[in-house]
Amino acid sequence: MLRKKTGRIEIVSVKDERVEAFIPDPLPPEPGIKWSGDLQKLFDQAHVSLGELNAINEIVPNTELFLYMYVRKEAVLSSQIEGTQSSLSDLLTHEVGEAVSVPQDDVAEVSNYVAALNHGLKRMREDGFPLSLRLLKEMHAILLRSGRGQNLAPGEYRRTQNWVGGTRPGNAVFIPPPHTHLMDLMGDLEKFLHDEDIPPLLKAALAHLQFETIHPHLDGNGRLGRLMITLLLCAEGLLKQPSLYLSLYFKTYRQQYYDMLDTVRRKGDWESWLAFFAEAVVRTADQAVLTAKELQDMFARDSATINGLGKAKETAKAIHNALLAQPISTPSSLVEATGKTHATINSSLRNLELFGIVKEVSGRKRNRVYAYSEYIRIMDMGLDVPGEHSA
Structure with a gap:
């Protein structure tokens, strides 16, 4: 009609x-x-x-x-x-x-x-x-x-x-x-x-x-x-x-x-x-x-990995929680979010990077930037559709 x-x-x-x-x-x-x-x-x-x-x-x-x-x-x-x-x-x-x-x-x-x-x-x-x-x-x-x-x-x-x-x-x-x-x-x-x-x-x-x-x-x-x-x-x-x-x-x-x-x-x-x-x-x-289901699986998988880190797991857990709130972070922002020292944060980030949970994305030796890369990958799906201008 x-x-x-x-x-x-x-x-x-x-x-x-x-x-x-x-x-x-x-x-x-x-x-x-x-x-x-x-x-x-x-x-x-x-x-x-x-x-x-x-x-x-x-x-x-x-x-x-x-x-x-x-x-x-x-x-x-x-x-x-x-x-x-x-x-x-x-x-x-x-x-x-x-x-x-x-x-x-x-x-x-x-x-x-x-x-x-x-x-x-x-x-x-x-x-x-x-x-x-x-x-x-x-x-x-x-x-x-x-x-x-x-x-x-x-x-x-x-x-x-x-x-x-x-x-x-x-x-x-x-x-x-x-x-x-x-x-x-x-x-x-x-x-x-x-x-x-x-x-x-x-x-x-x-x-x-x-x-x-x-x-x-x-x-x-x-x-x-x-x-x-x-x-x-x-x-x-x-x-x-x-x-x-x-x-x-x-x-x-x-x-x-x-x-x-x-x-x-x-x-x-x-x-x-x-x-x-x-x-x-x-x-x-x-x-x-x-x-949401994929994020659940990611969270459970990474949490299990972190729980296997022994004495280092508490700091890694704190960083993991902070990265869920801010998936791209610096050591300084993680210090502020977790209350841990710079040395402790940097050591834990090396562990998380080794297990593929975080990735250093700045390429710098100082003032580095870390990304929770899998989290961002999941949320990034669909963002590569070519754009055009519209009023």
């Missing part, structure tokens, strides 16, 4: 070119979603996969550390979609105070993403703040507080016309609504976010596409729109922990993702988008479960 109308066109003038801006109708779609057997089956499977992800989060050795790394992986992926070159290792190296080879702006954007997500979760969980336009603006301000977007109105809606793709308005892929409509459009979106009659997973799928269509900011729309999915599912109780991130799936199937957005806008084919979204949830949640 295709809808005849999902929005309206308004002619606007941008940089001396007259173009067609698209103004979407409020959510939910009218007429309502047609739940075919296949679409319902996909959504049912997505709920099953989310249930398994919630369950695995309860049995990982340390849920906070698992989430620590997962949030950072998502930050890297989401930023790579926007064209940054920063890797997970770059971010972890930056966090321990070491210089990285990629542009500083790239690392800053990834670091800001982590901070924005943590801010949103804290506001909702500790402050009892609802997922709202105000919270999204606060997160946007953090996303763009440094790096390339810091001069593009952090925390504010745009006051000029923007466009997506292309080198100028005339050859753009998509022209979002004029800024004069933003308050009404975002107000309608907030009402939809608070609609208790809409199932959470359906709400997340519809709201994400609507936000991408409105494109309310000059920069950072993609990152904030992806963050909103996880925050909404956490706020609605469908996710117990923020461990579902769709950026890898969206990045891997980037062209299909953009085609889906365009098909909804042109033809009102929300059903195809919902099928794509549900498949993304299934694949992403299932992969997260496998990753």
Whole structure:
């Protein structure tokens, strides 16, 4: 079932070119979603996969550390979609105070993403703040507080016309609504976010596409729109922990993702988008479960090795625990984390390196840097998908 109308066109003038801006109708779609057997089956499977992800989060050795790394992986992926070159290792190296080879702006954007997500979760969980336009603006301000977007109105809606793709308005892929409509459009979106009659997973799928269509900011729309999915599912109780991130799936199937957005806008084919979204949830949640299990196996295997070190095992255990929290570390940071002496730390690191648990990655004789290489390898899976720039 295709809808005849999902929005309206308004002619606007941008940089001396007259173009067609698209103004979407409020959510939910009218007429309502047609739940075919296949679409319902996909959504049912997505709920099953989310249930398994919630369950695995309860049995990982340390849920906070698992989430620590997962949030950072998502930050890297989401930023790579926007064209940054920063890797997970770059971010972890930056966090321990070491210089990285990629542009500083790239690392800053990834670091800001982590901070924005943590801010949103804290506001909702500790402050009892609802997922709202105000919270999204606060997160946007953090996303763009440094790096390339810091001069593009952090925390504010745009006051000029923007466009997506292309080198100028005339050859753009998509022209979002004029800024004069933003308050009404975002107000309608907030009402939809608070609609208790809409199932959470359906709400997340519809709201994400609507936000991408409105494109309310000059920069950072993609990152904030992806963050909103996880925050909404956490706020609605469908996710117990923020461990579902769709950026890898969206990045891997980037062209299909953009085609889906365009098909909804042109033809009102929300059903195809919902099928794509549900498949993304299934694949992403299932992969997260496998990753968690692989991390469990790694933790058990390395713990067994460390327990066989005799008198040296206590310091090695302390270092192991510290590396779980900060997988790229220096002897100085490990001294601070464990309370052990430099000599003791360096001796234990040599043992751990001998057993292949850590690897020296700086190549220096002084001021060395060590990586929990297997941990990073497991979390790195999927980060080598080629990236392209997107607004």
